[in-house]
Amino acid sequence: MSKVKILSTKKLSKKHKMKIKSEGFNYSEYDAISIEKVIFDIPKPYKNVVFSSLNAAKIVIKEVKWLKNSSIFCVGKSTEKLLLKNGIKCVKTAKNMQKLLIFIQKNSKNDDFLHFCGNLRLPIFSEKMKKWNKKFSELIVYQTKILKRKILYQPDAVLFFSPSAVKSYEAMNKMDDLICFCIGKTTSNSIKKKTKEIVYIKNPSIENLIIKTIKFFKE
Numbered sequence: 547m548s549k550v551k552i553l554s555t556k557k558l559s560k561k562h563k564m565k566i567k568s569e570g571f572n573y574s575e576y577d578a579i580s581i582e583k584v585i586f587d588i589p590k591p592y593k594n595v596v597f598s599s600l601n602a603a604k605i606v607i608k609e610v611k612w613l614k615n616s617s618i619f620c621v622g623k624s625t626e627k628l629l630l631k632n633g634i635k636c637v638k639t640a641k642n643m644q645k646l647l648i649f650i651q652k653n654s655k656n657d658d659f660l661h662f663c664g665n666l667r668l669p670i671f672s673e674k675m676k677k678w679n680k681k682f683s684e685l686i687v688y689q690t691k692i693l694k695r696k697i698l699y700q701p702d703a704v705l706f707f708s709p710s711a712v713k714s715y716e717a718m719n720k721m722d723d724l725i726c727f728c729i730g731k732t733t734s735n736s737i738k739k740k741t742k743e744i745v746y747i748k749n750p751s752i753e754n755l756i757i758k759t760i761k762f763f764k765e
Contacts, residue, residue: 550763553701555579555711562756569760574701578714580691581664589685592616592660598643598671600625602662605687607632619659621646622750641750642732647674658682666690666710668732694718703727703763705755709736727759 552571555578566573581601591612597603597620607613607629617637620626626639638653640646647670650659659682661671667684675682690710696718703725706712712733715721721739727746728734734746745762747754 550703551699551701552703552705552759553697554705555715556705556707558752562752565756566760569764571760571763576693576695578693578695578711579708580693582689582691584665584686584689586685586687589660589683592658592683594619594654594657594659596646596659596661596671597621597625597629598646598661598663598667600628601664601688601690603628606662607634609687619646619650624751641748642730643668643670644732647671650680651678654680656681660685662687664688664690668709692717703759705729705759706733706737707752707755709733712736725762727755727762729755 549570549572552566552573554575557575557577563573583605588610593616595613595616595618600622603625613634618629618634619638620629620636621640621643623639626636629636638646638649640649659680661682661684663684663686665686672684692710692714694714694717700723704715706726706728709732716739721741724741725743725745726737726741728744729747730750731746734744737744745758747758
């Protein structure tokens with residue numbers, strides 16, 4: 547029997563690559579997107595700050611010095627872990643932006659919010675804040691570039707870590723025979739083409755996605 551061919555749309559750490567290979571899978575990888583920091587003016591202090599991505603947090607904690615005095619809201623345990631490592635506590639961490647917005651709606655009144663984000667952020671934050679007549683600003687701190695690439699063989703499964711990576715892969719490749727493993731529901735919902743199967747994890751992390759993928763094929 548031939549080995550299951552797994553393709554990752556993000557270059558993984560040596561530890562994560564070895565975890566997949568040690569289970570007997572044929573593994574390959576490439577970066578479907580690139581992240582580039584943009585020059586931005588340091589904003590005035592905000593009472594409430596929202597991070598919807600780890601990339602935004604990595605950039606902002608190096609530039610903005612007043613975050614420890616703000617109430618921080620973030621998406622994803624990886625983002626929360628990075629912030630805590632830098633002495634910044636989170637008021638609320640949610641699995642996705644939709645769940646975070648539900649918390650904000652219930653627990654905030656007339657507060658101002660600043661959302662640090664990338665150029666390809668989903669519109670859900672601004673749409674909801676406008677709908678609720680809440681004061682907010684969005685500051686783009688990085689650009690996501692789509693790196694379109696034709697895959698010259700047919701993988702059995704592809705690992706997706708963002709809607710942007712899905713968009714990149716779909717642009718040049720067929721999806722109908724793929725099993726797509728997605729780091730969260732937002733990423734899985736972004737898949738537009740017909741696929742063999744879509745699997746997503748409820749507690750987003752690279753580690754959990756790899757475990758889910760291995761378990762799926764072992765069973």
